[in-house]
Amino acid sequence: MPLPRTTADGHPIMFVQGNEACVQGAIAAGCRFFAGYPITPSSEIAEGMSRELPKIGGTFIQMEDEIASIAAIIGGSAAGAKSMTATSGPGFSLMQENIGYAYIVEIPIVIINVQRGGPSTGLPTKLSQSDTMQARWGTHGDYTAIAIAPSSIQEVYDMTIDAFNLAEKYSTPVILLMDELIGHMREKLILKHDCELELRERCLPEVPTEWYVPYKSQTNLVSHPAPFGMGYRYSVTGLIHDTTGFPTQISAEIKSNLESIRNKIITHRQDIWKWQEYYTEDMKYLIIAYGSAARAARDAIETMRAKRIKVGLIELKTIWPFPDNPIKKLAYHTKAVFVAENNMGQLIHPVREVLPERIDIIGVQRYDGRPLEPMEIIRAVKEEIYA
Numbered sequence: 001m002p003l004p005r006t007t008a009d010g011h012p013i014m015f016v017q018g019n020e021a022c023v024q025g026a027i028a029a030g031c032r033f034f035a036g037y038p039i040t041p042s043s044e045i046a047e048g049m050s051r052e053l054p055k056i057g058g059t060f061i062q063m064e065d066e067i068a069s070i071a072a073i074i075g076g077s078a079a080g081a082k083s084m085t086a087t088s089g090p091g092f093s094l095m096q097e098n099i100g101y102a103y104i105v106e107i108p109i110v111i112i113n114v115q116r117g118g119p120s121t122g123l124p125t126k127l128s129q130s131d132t133m134q135a136r137w138g139t140h141g142d143y144t145a146i147a148i149a150p151s152s153i154q155e156v157y158d159m160t161i162d163a164f165n166l167a168e169k170y171s172t173p174v175i176l177l178m179d180e181l182i183g184h185m186r187e188k189l190i191l192k193h194d195c196e197l198e199l200r201e202r203c204l205p206e207v208p209t210e211w212y213v214p215y216k217s218q219t220n221l222v223s224h225p226a227p228f229g230m231g232y233r234y235s236v237t238g239l240i241h242d243t244t245g246f247p248t249q250i251s252a253e254i255k256s257n258l259e260s261i262r263n264k265i266i267t268h269r270q271d272i273w274k275w276q277e278y279y280t281e282d283m284k285y286l287i288i289a290y291g292s293a294a295r296a297a298r299d300a301i302e303t304m305r306a307k308r309i310k311v312g313l314i315e316l317k318t319i320w321p322f323p324d325n326p327i328k329k330l331a332y333h334t335k336a337v338f339v340a341e342n343n344m345g346q347l348i349h350p351v352r353e354v355l356p357e358r359i360d361i362i363g364v365q366r367y368d369g370r371p372l373e374p375m376e377i378i379r380a381v382k383e384e385i386y387a
Contacts, residue, residue, distance in 0.1 A: 010176045018156045023048030025160025032058035033081040035072035040124045042114035045086035051142045066091035069099040077107045077202040080227030086112035100139035103237045108167035112176045114183040117369045126369025127180035130343040135175050136320045143264045147175040147320040154186035165200040181292040215243045221264040274317035283312030285361040287341040290316040293372045300377035324354040336360040336384050
């Protein structure tokens with residue numbers, strides 16, 4: 001039976017891929033500039049943006065490669081347009097230097113990474129979560145990332161909007177980590193009405209041009225450089241700079257620059273953190289997962305709960321900054337923690353860093369390009385219980 005076109009209260013309903021939901025979310029968030037280069041398994045995002053942006057006065061450009069793509073969206077955002085690109089592992093690798101550039105010049109951009117198997121060409125059509133650490137450490141230097149991850153088609157739409165809001169709020173790059181399964185699976189999507197969208201818009205200067213200081217932190221520690229073309233002239237450089245934007249060699253100014261772009265994220269991490277809990281009230285064992293691995297974990301805990309095994313789940317929506325305090329609080333009284341992921345073990349490392357040594361931390365990993373299955377998680381939990 002086909003889905004109805006709208007809900008009872010008039011919300012449009014679609015049956016779409018995750019990549020198509022990402023397009024819908026970006027348009028709803030106000031994205032008006034996309035530059036990208038096709039790469040499996042994210043190409044449907046570029047295709048969708050190429051169709052939809054011209055309809056609403058936006059601009060789509062297919063660039064010659066991923067380096068040019070992220071350079072273009074930095075320029076688009078510097079001119080005041082909400083800007084996005086989409087890629088997968090190899091292209092994400094090429095973007096790393098310019099992610100650092102956007103970070104230091106405090107330009108808001110959104111990067112969608114639909115992860116696939118690697119390294120190198122790897123498994124172009126298969127899923128992976130092996131860019132988890134690259135999202136955190138990929139660019140060089142002291143860098144603090146914001147990376148979020150959906151596990152359903154509805155969340156792809158909602159969290160694409162969240163990504164733009166976070167980018168604008170903190171004037172920084174934001175990474176949306178999907179994987180091939182989430183990008184290509186189809187589920188019901190309910191669109192929001194425009195009046196229901198809570199959108200963060202660019203903060204604009206309210207001082208005369210002669211008084212303007214581009215990198216002067218506001219009360220929330222965030223600087224918001226003025227979009228080009230507004231009459232505010234200032235220097236934009238990837239060099240460490242002072243509050244005017246010009247390069248500096250003064251130790252105090254170097255420290256201030258690096259600390260300000262870190263602290264505006266770290267200080268507000270409780271605002272950025274999102275996660276979902278399942279059966280954590282009485283759990284003796286805990287599973288931590290995100291994305292498609294979290295879908296397998298949800299099935300696994302339902303099966304185990306039916307057999308009176310007290311296991312719970314933390315499904316991470318924010319990967320970076322890592323939600324260490326919530327995990328520490330929830331896991332403190334557990335006997336063992338299982339980290340389920342589609343890689344050789346990446347998310348498990350920050351989990352080990354935040355939990356006491358008395359708690360066993362066990363990786364449940366699959367990295368052959370196929371989805372992690374609930375029985376693999378169930379088997380790992382039972383082996384620990386009956387060891």
